[in-house]
Amino acid sequence: MADNSTSIEMLELSGLRALVTGGAGFIGSHLVDACLAAGMTVRVLDCLMEASHGAGADWPEYLPESVEKMYGSVAVREDVFKALTNIDVVFHMSSIGGLVEGSVFMHENATGMALMFDVIAQHKLPIKKIVVASSQGIYGEGRYASPDGTEFSLAGTGEVGMRKEADLDNGMWEVRCPKTGEPTTGACVPECQTPMPASPYAISKMAVEQLALVMGRAQGIPTVALRFGLTYGPRQSVKNAYSGIVSIFSTMILNGKNPIIYEDGLQTRDFTFVADNVAAQLLVMRDPRANYQVFNVSTGVATTLNEVVEILANEYGRPELTGSRPGKYRLIDARHLVLDSSRLRALGWAPQYTAAMGLKAQATWIKTLGEVKDYFSDTMTKQEGASFVRGSKA
Numbered sequence: 001m002a003d004n005s006t007s008i009e010m011l012e013l014s015g016l017r018a019l020v021t022g023g024a025g026f027i028g029s030h031l032v033d034a035c036l037a038a039g040m041t042v043r044v045l046d047c048l049m050e051a052s053h054g055a056g057a058d059w060p061e062y063l064p065e066s067v068e069k070m071y072g073s074v075a076v077r078e079d080v081f082k083a084l085t086n087i088d089v090v091f092h093m094s095s096i097g098g099l100v101e102g103s104v105f106m107h108e109n110a111t112g113m114a115l116m117f118d119v120i121a122q123h124k125l126p127i128k129k130i131v132v133a134s135s136q137g138i139y140g141e142g143r144y145a146s147p148d149g150t151e152f153s154l155a156g157t158g159e160v161g162m163r164k165e166a167d168l169d170n171g172m173w174e175v176r177c178p179k180t181g182e183p184t185t186g187a188c189v190p191e192c193q194t195p196m197p198a199s200p201y202a203i204s205k206m207a208v209e210q211l212a213l214v215m216g217r218a219q220g221i222p223t224v225a226l227r228f229g230l231t232y233g234p235r236q237s238v239k240n241a242y243s244g245i246v247s248i249f250s251t252m253i254l255n256g257k258n259p260i261i262y263e264d265g266l267q268t269r270d271f272t273f274v275a276d277n278v279a280a281q282l283l284v285m286r287d288p289r290a291n292y293q294v295f296n297v298s299t300g301v302a303t304t305l306n307e308v309v310e311i312l313a314n315e316y317g318r319p320e321l322t323g324s325r326p327g328k329y330r331l332i333d334a335r336h337l338v339l340d341s342s343r344l345r346a347l348g349w350a351p352q353y354t355a356a357m358g359l360k361a362q363a364t365w366i367k368t369l370g371e372v373k374d375y376f377s378d379t380m381t382k383q384e385g386a387s388f389v390r391g392s393k394a
Contacts, residue, residue: 010286011089011129014039019087021045021074022094023067024060026236027133027228027274031091032067034278043068045083049096062235074112080119084127091281092116092132092212095205105200110207117215129222131285134209134294136189136229136270140196142337144184146177151187153194161196168329171392173263175335186268186302186336191227191294191343198332213292222291224284229298229339233274233358234365238372245269246359248376249309250366253316255374258324262333262389265306265325270298270338273353273361283349290347298339303355311356315363327392 018035022028023044035042044067048057059069072079074094084090096108113132120127140161141154154161154175163175174183197203209225216223232246240247249259280297284290309323341349353361366372 008287008289011288013089013282013286016040016088016128017043017086018089018091019043019045019083020091020093021083022092024048024063024069025093026233027231027277028091028093029060029062029235030233030274030278031093031281032063034282035091036064036066038282040089041068042066043070043083043087045070045072045074045079045094047071047073060235073108075108075115077115077119080112080115081123084116084119084123084125087125088128089285090116090127090130091285092130092208095133095208105204106207109201109204110211113208113211114215117211117219117221120221121219127221129224129285129291130212130216131224131226131281132208132212133205134225134227135202135205136227136296136298136337136339137199137202138195138197138206138209138227139189139193139334139337140198140202141175141334143187143189143193144175144177144336145187146180146184147182150177152178153189153196155194155196162198162332163335165331168331168390169393171327173267173329173335186338188300188338188340189296190340191296209294213294217292222288224290224292225294226280226284226297227294227339228277229270229272229296229341230337231272231274231277231297233362235274236362238366238369239375245305246271246308246312246362247366249312250316250363251372251374252376253309253313253318253321254366254372256318256321257374258321259309259312260376261305261309261323261325262329263325263335265309265323266304267333268302268304268336268338270301271303271308271355271358272298272351273358276351276353279352280344280349283347284344287347293343295344296339296341297344298341299351299353299355300338300341301355302336302338307355308359311359312363315360316367328389329392330388331390332388 024046212223
């Protein structure tokens with residue numbers, strides 16, 4: 001990054017015309033609000049995925065009337081050209097997730113990213129800058145510290161860089177030090193750690209960020225890729241069982257069911273509130289020091305799944321629902337995944353929400369929705385049928 005002591009000419013956002021792909025979704029809609037507050041005019045391109053919005057859904061009420069709403073797909077050339085016409089900057093939030101075929105991830109996510117740059121080049125569109133959403137998932141497993149303090153990653157070790165299946169079958173949840181075999185603790189993952197994506201979704205997101213940075217530089221369009229930590233908050237779909245663990249746990253608790261926790265619940269994640277995520281996106285859009293780089297967007301704080309269940313159960317008035325732990329595991333899950341956000345903090349960003357604050361905010365919003373269904377039990381059955389979920393022999 002450039003020397004902070006030098007004069008920096010920030011991109012003035014007020015008056016710019018912004019395209020937010022996926023702007024009707026969870027993170028995208030909050031970003032739309034922030035763009036409008038910054039004085040931008042906003043166009044949204046969204047296909048209103050049934051998994052998140054429901055069958056035959058119309059545009060959500062939380063999108064302001066001043067937003068230009070364009071129904072379409074980032075993987076369709078005509079839709080992309082129409083969406084990019086008369087646009088200054090792009091926030092590319094559109095993404096498909098869930099339990100689908102790997103080819104769908106690559107087509108919708110990776111091909112959609114490449115298509116955007118193809119259209120820009122073909123029509124010589126004067127795009128000033130593009131910020132794209134990547135994912136913590138590209139790291140695969142996290143980073144670990146041995147008892148002597150030595151840090152390491154599993155990249156290039158184990159099975160696809162993940163924990164060994166034999167260990168998981170025997171209930172050995174913690175990552176073992178490759179030298180001594182002792183249990184380790186989680187450490188923060190820096191951007192320089194070798195990516196080891198362990199799912200088709202993660203592979204597609206890695207392709208998205210690499211396409212953006214390489215094609216952006218080739219075309220002289222400043223681009224930034226942001227690897228989001230586990231982002232959560234109001235508007236996160238409670239209809240889509242793949243949308244996030246907070247929604248999954250919430251729907252189960254509200255239906256009087258013990259949340260199903262894989263492993264022992266002591267695995268940790270970096271819970272990043274959506275408002276902090278959006279603030280990071282606006283910052284890197286403004287700041288030229290971020291150009292052509294990748295940044296982690298995260299708190300750097302480890303929160304266990306047991307802590308998440310406890311907070312949510314108390315918020316919903318069901319403290320007795322402390323979670324069910326059947327001893328099963330998901331082969332592609334990391335044990336600990338917490339990101340180092342020091343490079344982003346050096347640009348002036350800092351998270352404002354703790355996990356407790358954010359989880360309470362999301363629970364408060366979910367309670368305004370009235371009755372919600374439990375979509376997760378059926379999802380777990382599908383995952384077990386697809387061999388994603390396996391049982392420990394311990």
